[in-house]
Amino acid sequence: MTQRVVVLAGGLSHERDVSLRSGRRVAEAMTAVGVEATVRDLDSGLMPWLRRERPDCVVPLLHGEVGEDGALREILELAGTPYVGSTPAAARLAFDKPIAKQVVSKAGIRTPASVTLPADTFREVGAAAVMSALVERLGLPLFVKPAQGGSALGCTAVHAADALPAAMVSCFAYGPVALVEQMVAGVELSVPVVGSTDSAEALPAVEIRPDGGVYDYTARYTAGATEFVVPADVSELVALKCAQVALTSHQALGLRDLSRTDLIVDADDEVWFLEVNVAPGMTETSLVPLSVEAAGLDLGELMAGLAAEASSRGPRA
Amino acid sequence: MDDPTSPERAHPTVRTTRQTRLDTYVDRYATRTQRMKASEIRALFAVASRPEVVSLAGGMPNISGLPLDAVAETLAELVMDHGTRAMQYSSGQGDPGLREQICAVMAPEGVVAHPDDVVVTVGSQQGLDLVTRVFCDPGDVVLCEAPSYVGALGVFSAYECEVVHVAMDDQGLQPEALRRTIAAVRAAGKRVKFLYTIPNFHNPAGVTLAAERRTQVLDVCTSADVLVVEDNPYGLLGFDTDPIRALRADDAERVVYLGSFSKTFAPGFRVGWVVAPHAVREKLVLAQESATLCPPTFSQLAISAYLTHHDWQGQIKHFTTMYRERRDAMLTALDEHFPATASWTRPAGGFYVWVRLPPGLDASAMLPRAVTARVAYVPGTAFYADGTGTTAMRLSYCYPSPERIREGVRRLAGVMATDLQLREMFGATDAGVPSRGYSSPHTDLT
Numbered sequence: 124m125t126q127r128v129v130v131l132a133g134g135l136s137h138e139r140d141v142s143l144r145s146g147r148r149v150a151e152a153m154t155a156v157g158v159e160a161t162v163r164d165l166d167s168g169l170m171p172w173l174r175r176e177r178p179d180c181v182v183p184l185l186h187g188e189v190g191e192d193g194a195l196r197e198i199l200e201l202a203g204t205p206y207v208g209s210t211p212a213a214a215r216l217a218f219d220k221p222i223a224k225q226v227v228s229k230a231g232i233r234t235p236a237s238v239t240l241p242a243d244t245f246r247e248v249g250a251a252a253v254m255s256a257l258v259e260r261l262g263l264p265l266f267v268k269p270a271q272g273g274s275a276l277g278c279t280a281v282h283a284a285d286a287l288p289a290a291m292v293s294c295f296a297y298g299p300v301a302l303v304e305q306m307v308a309g310v311e312l313s314v315p316v317v318g319s320t321d322s323a324e325a326l327p328a329v330e331i332r333p334d335g336g337v338y339d340y341t342a343r344y345t346a347g348a349t350e351f352v353v354p355a356d357v358s359e360l361v362a363l364k365c366a367q368v369a370l371t372s373h374q375a376l377g378l379r380d381l382s383r384t385d386l387i388v389d390a391d392d393e394v395w396f397l398e399v400n401v402a403p404g405m406t407e408t409s410l411v412p413l414s415v416e417a418a419g420l421d422l423g424e425l426m427a428g429l430a431a432e433a434s435s436r437g438p439r440a
Numbered sequence: 441m442d443d444p445t446s447p448e449r450a451h452p453t454v455r456t457t458r459q460t461r462l463d464t465y466v467d468r469y470a471t472r473t474q475r476m477k478a479s480e481i482r483a484l485f486a487v488a489s490r491p492e493v494v495s496l497a498g499g500m501p502n503i504s505g506l507p508l509d510a511v512a513e514t515l516a517e518l519v520m521d522h523g524t525r526a527m528q529y530s531s532g533q534g535d536p537g538l539r540e541q542i543c544a545v546m547a548p549e550g551v552v553a554h555p556d557d558v559v560v561t562v563g564s565q566q567g568l569d570l571v572t573r574v575f576c577d578p579g580d581v582v583l584c585e586a587p588s589y590v591g592a593l594g595v596f597s598a599y600e601c602e603v604v605h606v607a608m609d610d611q612g613l614q615p616e617a618l619r620r621t622i623a624a625v626r627a628a629g630k631r632v633k634f635l636y637t638i639p640n641f642h643n644p645a646g647v648t649l650a651a652e653r654r655t656q657v658l659d660v661c662t663s664a665d666v667l668v669v670e671d672n673p674y675g676l677l678g679f680d681t682d683p684i685r686a687l688r689a690d691d692a693e694r695v696v697y698l699g700s701f702s703k704t705f706a707p708g709f710r711v712g713w714v715v716a717p718h719a720v721r722e723k724l725v726l727a728q729e730s731a732t733l734c735p736p737t738f739s740q741l742a743i744s745a746y747l748t749h750h751d752w753q754g755q756i757k758h759f760t761t762m763y764r765e766r767r768d769a770m771l772t773a774l775d776e777h778f779p780a781t782a783s784w785t786r787p788a789g790g791f792y793v794w795v796r797l798p799p800g801l802d803a804s805a806m807l808p809r810a811v812t813a814r815v816a817y818v819p820g821t822a823f824y825a826d827g828t829g830t831t832a833m834r835l836s837y838c839y840p841s842p843e844r845i846r847e848g849v850r851r852l853a854g855v856m857a858t859d860l861q862l863r864e865m866f867g868a869t870d871a872g873v874p875s876r877g878y879s880s881p882h883t884d885l886t
Contacts, residue, residue, distance in 0.1 A: 140486035
């Protein structure tokens with residue numbers, strides 16, 4: 124019998140546009156392999172609609188909050204709808220970058236030194252003193268990013284202390300908590316992991332070479348503005364280390380079905396964990412579809428397989 | 441504990457390394473496409489279309505008051521009685537009957553034109569495109585008000601023109617600044633092709649060129665021998681005045697006039713027009729034929745039938761009454777909620793209020809916070825070709841209901857207060873988000 128799958132995309136986050144593009148791409152790929160896949164936005168009619176339509180499975184591709192912070196997955200469980208991807212609890216851990224860093228760090232993975240602070244703390248303690256302590260502790264250059272969120276929105280590389288205030292303001296425009304991280308120089312890589320927590324497999328690493336040197340929003344979503352090398356142009360040993368870090372992160376955070384871990388490989392071939400995504404981008408310029416293709420897999424078949432697994436697993440975590 | 445980075449634990453599929461740019465045409469594109477890039481700002485507007493968000497961003501005419509039944513009847517008659525003509529190719533210059541009616545539409549603005557002087561276009565946007573195509577080589581300078589219409593900046597960018605902005609104030613374009621700018625551009629060895637101006641109910645600034653300045657602007661352009669492109673889509677949408685005399689009415693040889701039915705009737709027909717001196721009109725018709733063969737016949741005849749059978753002037757009165765109510769709602773809400781350190785224009789017609797933010801705020805950097813608060817606007821940078829405009833925003837009152845406008849302004853005031861607090865706290869006065877240059881327009885933003 125034909126699988127009936129609903130790809131949830133859009134929502135109200137800052138990444139709505141990216142999500143809509145991801146949703147369309149995945150629905151097309153699944154349709155091409157015989158799945159009855161439709162795209163639906165998140166709105167107040169979702170729960171009654173799910174109960175009425177009873178799709179075999181939902182693929183949540185909402186990026187940013189709600190889609191990735193576990194809330195939508197809780198809703199899907201409440202609605203009794205099977206879904207592809209991590210449980211609410213695991214998504215919550217992964218979506219919060221500082222917490223994810225802490226979890227993977229406990230699993231023995233390197234992650235750049237960082238400090239996490241909400242805007243309120245700067246207000247209460249005095250921004251100038253806190254910023255100067257941050258620079259003293261972490262040194263320069265730094266990377267400032269919202270503790271939650273994706274697509275590099277609100278992220279700024281800070282090379283001089285006097286650029287830090289503007290970076291903080293830009294970050295807090297996207298969310299209430301900032302992660303200020305040491306910037307590790309090196310090759311930027313991304314490694315998708317597919318499969319359940321215990322039997323997950325890493326797909327080939329994608330190396331990212333943005334034309335302007337920074338993989339910001341424009342570099343991410345302008346076709347042709349970034350060169351991708353897949354599998355990454357690193358030694359076999361480094362490729363294996365990257366795969367292992369991604370797998371360990373996936374497992375340590377209790378993720379399932381699909382994740383994408385972003386890494387830096389430094390000059391000494393050490394691998395540093397930056398963050399992990401539980402609803403990675405699937406647009407025409409996204410990394411996971413590239414890696415899937417390099418692995419000799421078909422995106423539609425891969426997603427259809429994950430959907431079939433989710434359907435048989437049932438709606439609960 | 442096992443070393444998690446131990447290579448023995450992973451077996452990724454290793455294949456021949458491939459370098460890719462995800463766009464196999466990347467080396468084939470024309471150089472000018474390098475200006476076309478995805479932008480954070482554009483992405484944030486994806487949320488603005490959701491009903492939860494009060495969008496003060498879009499410039500969509502509010503056509504909910506159109507008599508749809510009557511329009512449907514007119515269109516049905518058009519198909520039944522003249523269907524084979526309406527669905528056929530037609531003149532590249534546009535339907536002669538419609539051109540005659542267009543002359544009558546412009547008459548209250550003092551424009552005396554012959555139907556032969558009119559070229560019908562696919563919206564006045566295409567009129568602007570054709571005029572730029574006919575006049576501008578790459579590197580030519582086009583003078584625009586500061587700020588100027590985002591869709592015009594898009595056209596000038598596509599033809600690789602250099603846009604030089606000319607200062608304006610609450611009385612519109614400043615003639616003295618215009619004179620100085622022309623001199624400065626020429627002193628730099630550059631060629632000024634024309635002045636592009638929106639004299640009435642300006643998009644985005646919401647101001648109208650004062651009567652005495654109209655003569656002065658024309659005088660400056662005459663003595664410097666610079667053409668004027670007068671874009672007048674909102675001319676008939678004044679709230680308290682009779683139609684204002686067009687620049688074209690006072691100089692038929694120097695002024696190329698752009699008109700549109702998008703705001704006085706409906707934008708979906710995509711019908712606008714250009715009135716130009718005879719020689720220019722010839723060139724425009726040739727350019728029109730190469731661009732589209734002819735403007736859409738069906739749309740032209742539909743507009744023509746609408747003008748013939750309906751009280752189009754009464755409909756415009758209906759529109760202006762509605763827009764005035766919305767303008768009042770916005771100005772009252774701004775007076776009530778915005779800080780004294782902000783300032784804004786008080787439009788006497790059209791769709792837009794231009795807000796200058798309190799010192800230290802950056803409209804582009806603030807937009808994500810506004811979207812989180814479920815309100816949207818267009819940052820000022822969209823209306824400048826030179827990366828300036830960070831300290832301003834455009835608010836549209838044309839589409840949302842007065843209640844939604846009040847709510848949107850209230851939310852925006854909260855967003856500004858939070859951002860001000862944050863900036864004061866961090867002592868940050870410059871933008872965190874890079875916002876240089878022109879960002880291509882969404883139809884919703886025009």
